[in-house]
Amino acid sequence: MDITALLTSAGINIAICVVLLSLYSVLRKQPSNGCVYFTQRLVSEPVKYSDPFCLERLVPSASWIMRVWQATDEDILAVGGVDAVVFMRIVVFSIRVFIIAAMICIFLVLPVNYYGQDMQHKQINAESLEVFTIGNVKEGSKWLWTHCLALYIISCSACVLLYFEYKSITKMRLAHITGSPPSPSHFTVLVRGIPWSPDHSYSDSVEKFFSTYYPASYVSHQMVYQAGTIDKLMKDAEKMYRMLKTIEPQCGKSSMPCCLCGGTTHSFKVLNNEAESVKSKTSVDGLQPTQREKERPAAFVFFRTRYAAVIAAQVLQSSNPMLWVTQLAPEPHDVYWSNLSIPYKQVWLRKIATLLGAIVFMLVFLVPVTFVQGLTQLDQLSHTFPFLKGILKQKYMNHLVTGYLPSVILILFLYAVPPTMMLFSAMEGNVSRSERKRSACIKILYFTIWNVFFVNVLSGSVISQLSVFSSVRDIPIQLAKAVPAQATFFTTYVLSSGWASLSCEVIQLFALLCNVFRKFILRIKEEPSNCALTFPHHTEIPRLLLFGLLGFTCSIMAPLILPFLLVYFFLAFLVYRNQILHVYVSKYESGGQFWPIVHNTTIFSLVLTQIIALGVFGIKRSPIASGFTIPLIFFTVLFNEYCRQRFSPVFKRSPAQVLIEMDRQDERWGTIEEIYNQLRSAYCQYPSISPDLSTAGNTSHHEDKESSQDPESLTPGNQLVKLNE
Template identity: 45%
Template sequence: MILSALLTSVGINLGLCFLFFILYSILSKQPGNADVYAPRLVAEGKLEQRNNFNLERLLPSTSWVSRSWNPSEEELLLRAGLDGVVFMRIIIFSLKVAAFAAVVGLCALLPINYMGSQIFIDFSDLTNKSLESFSISNVNDGSKKLWVHFAAIYIFTAFVCYLLYVEYRYISLKRLAYYYSSEPKPEQFTVLVRGIPKSSTDSLSGSVAKFFSEYYPSLYLSHCMVYHTTKIQKIISDAGKVSRKLAHLKSTQKASQRFGRVGFCGIFGPKVDLLDYYEKKLEDLEEKARKQQSLLSGKEVPAAFVSFKSRLGAAVALHIQQGENPTEWLTERAPEPRDIYWPFFSASFLSRWIGNVVVVFACVILTILFFIPVIIVQGLTNLDQLETWFPFLKDVLNITFISQVITGYLPSLILKMFLYLVPPVMIMLSSIQGYVAHSQIARSACNKMLWFTIWNIFFANALSGSVLYRVNIFLEPKEIPTILAVAVPGQATFFITYVVTNGWTNTSSELFRLMPLVSSYMGRIFSAETGENFEVPSLPYSSEIPSILLFGLLGITYFFLSPLILPFLLVYYCLAYIIYRHQLLNVYSPKFETGGTFWPIVHNATVFSLVLMHIIAVGIFGLKQVPLASALTTPLPIITLLFNSYCRKRFLPVFKGYPAESMIKKDRIDENNPAVSDLHEKLISAYQDPALKPTRFSGRTDGHNAPLLASEV
């Protein structure tokens, strides 16, 4: 790619960023858009609505930047939870790495690359020359200046490892402090028990009570069984929709709106009094739900939430094999009640194992299919290849601006559009693996999305000329450094445009929230429901964290290969810092709290990026005929992996579970805490399936609203 094509891409995306900022600044001031740009504040009743028109509403401003910048980390912790704080620490960590890399890369390495003579540079026509002149490829073979790159790699590795240690330690301490400061919560006293064996004499509920009363007589408190409630959940969901329509009809002042047709899209069917129609339908749905509830008695799923009198008692049951058969009485950490994903409680040990196998095959197939857009994208970056594929476009491709747009902007845009389809697929695949918590699904999808993007965005694009036609390179480990050294530097300019298109523009569009805005307007036009009916979204960690880490991988690997990418990464991280702070404070509301357990994923991905950089460096120094530098770089990945092993043993256990010391201290602190006694009483119903709770949509107060299934004790 030539410099002019890169500048064209930067210009287009910079214009889009400014357009998004201006539109957001204006649209967010309109009272009707509050549920789009500040849904959390609306739900919490903290947004002041001003309906009086004034000219300021139509003028863009930057006041939102200062409002997002000012809150401290403690305020952010109160608003977004520890996961929100850790998410921002990921951005800050990445920003520090990119800033240090930019100082070293731009001040020391870029001038050496640019002043090399390996690639001929015509200074009179610089804008039409390849950007490889700014990469290490331009340094002369055997040049002593390559030792500057060697020293920079060692210094940069030491700096990143230091930051990783500091952040791991800080977040682990923050996690313990958050645990000590938290109020008593149901998940701290409860474990999920699955694989409950059937008994010829007792029900599943009776088996649970008998087992834990016998083996944990002084610790066992109560339990709550799980039932098949898929049909009931569907009925209650329909009842909720009808209830909201009914509320809208009752709030309207126009009698004409209370009469209409109930057929398809309100067009077909007889004209009826909608108020009477929906009241009758709501009562029917409630009765239907109660009937389904009554059919569940004695039909439990072999799973139960078992609660204990202390945190230590729950931890003991969690970490010890309960039965002689290791596939029975399986215990796992209970999620928060709001975090539970109910559909897969009935999955057996075998079905979950089969589900995991199916998901592995599905991920492999998805990865292979994604090679199609990668091949298309790589063809667009090469005009000669594009003219070979489509000779009839030769005259069009000779137009300078069009060729610059096609090679500089279009490839990243196409890849971006295909990537939009991947996160929902990863969420779906993770949800069929038998996880029982939304947070578990999010972490699993985060891992899948991370390695999918690393392979399909980095490796498949960087090695498109090798990996797609030479699969056997992975059977030749000695050749991998050389192949990476040849292929990766040549894709630097493509990844710069990728950072600009998928980094700058994507982050700016996160602020603009185009799809929620369109959905809101469409809802006002076509929906009969009240505008107050909206769900406060939560931050999609499973897609955002992999995106940040992919850019971190690009920054680390291209740090010494092509430092020109670093200023673009700095701009991206600065945008991400201020925009995501704003979104966490005003838009997103946490749906679960994992206590910062996303950080180990970040640590592992960063270590992988460092090791990959070292492997590429070994190959580069070998190609550049500096064998001593190549040999001296070889210990670096080993040292980095040893550092990673130390961090895993030093900090990772805190993220897997809280230590006994902390739990005993917490139990002692809460000995005289009346909140614990209240919690013990609430534990009986805390983990009851929402589908089994009494329905109250119609406002009836008779016995028809009483729960049919009492919680087990």
């Protein structure tokens, strides 16, 4: 590939970015798109647009960029929580480290690569991109010390920045733990693997076990029940209620028959019924045969203090590790109820099965990746498909096929990866939505690194990919030969998957089309009540880390990728801040649990870069550069071990000192009883029927307080929807 093909790909993606960003600046001004681009504001309070039409709404502007740029980390923390701040710190870290890498490699390494051979250079626009890589440096060149020096500067800068980021985020996590108000999850332990007894119910077994071994700290428990007919009926009733509530104003405004219900004006009326009588008739005991048969071997156990809950969650409860398995409970909104019914003995089998499924999916994905790499090799493509020779001889088609088409095809195939990995993560038995998303994030990260980086680097045919190494010692040599050759493809991939994807992210194409269909086809004017989306950490974090891997590995091999990467990270800084501030809604908080994944992946990228450089210096017969690279690898590994010992435990366990101080503070403020009252209703599996299925081992159902008689405040379980004929 030559410079012209790269510029062709850059021009296409720049045009896409300019068009989509300009279109976004216009669409965000339209009042009808408020539920697409300002979901945060709609969730906090209803917004009514009464501004008259003006021409300014149809003129693109960059005012949103200035507002996003002026926002602070405190604004991000207030809106999106610690996870949102951690995500933005990933972007900021990438910008800082690759600014350093670009300054060193563009002004020091790139000239050495370009003049590495005694040859007659062409004009810049006709030059092949290979002359800008380390492959153009002749063997035994004394100028290879510049590459070794650049590698040292990049590695040391990345380690220093990683250290300060890890330290800062650790403090942020501790501040989140100490500064957050008392939450039911702080006092709750999830117990799984409860042993079955023919003489006692699961609830009796839980009460007996914890009242015996934790008599001073045990408060009560809440059993997990099998999702049956009642659960499905309640979900269907809630969906129907929301739909009818949305349609009601539209039916009332029109004097014509309603196209959906067939009624006339005010066909739908919400009638208030006696809440207590309905609740007493629709209790779980009344609708289901026996409560004991619906109990599952899992329960939420409540303790008097945070420290007691942590101790109970971390110790081994019995001599059989598969029984009485405890862990800190997730937040109530974070609980993934459908997986709590899975027997704990099946979890390890599910994890193995999903791991094998993910590996098979990765191997199947070799087919499209191999096809994509065939497009970058025109000689093989023309030989395989002779009828394409005439088309590929055209200069523009040549540039389009080699510079733009391969990365686009690969991106289209990659769209199937996130939902598949999310399905695998749900099947393996995760008990919280945040844990499921972290598991999917790791799977997608492994998948993209393997298929986008390694398979593309070692591409050719599936057989050659499987037999590319004759021994472990050949790995650095093979990577050293392949990475500079594939650097041009990675550059175009950054353009297509990076720049274009950010433009599509900010415009929210799918949500925009759904909104147009709902408002202009179905003629529904009310804003939807469930339009809020959570931030897709499981897709965006692997994308950032993959680009970081490409930047590190190609920095001294092919420095031309660095300017394109910097443009991507600067654009990501603006786009993601805008989406966090206005679009995505934080429904649960993990306290920065994604950062250890980022740290470990960055260390892996650095070590891989150093191993590849070691192989390159060996090929180029530079023993001095090779000798200096080996200590750098050991230094990076030792730095990672230090961070693992210094910071990583805070993300796995909560410090006892902090928890005890928080418990003492609750005693001084007298908030203990209020916290206990919240525990009884926080983890209710059937909130519309019975908020307290078991307290202190009692499985009788307590009635709620009298509900408000305002129809708008009633839940779907307390309302009857009547259709007038």
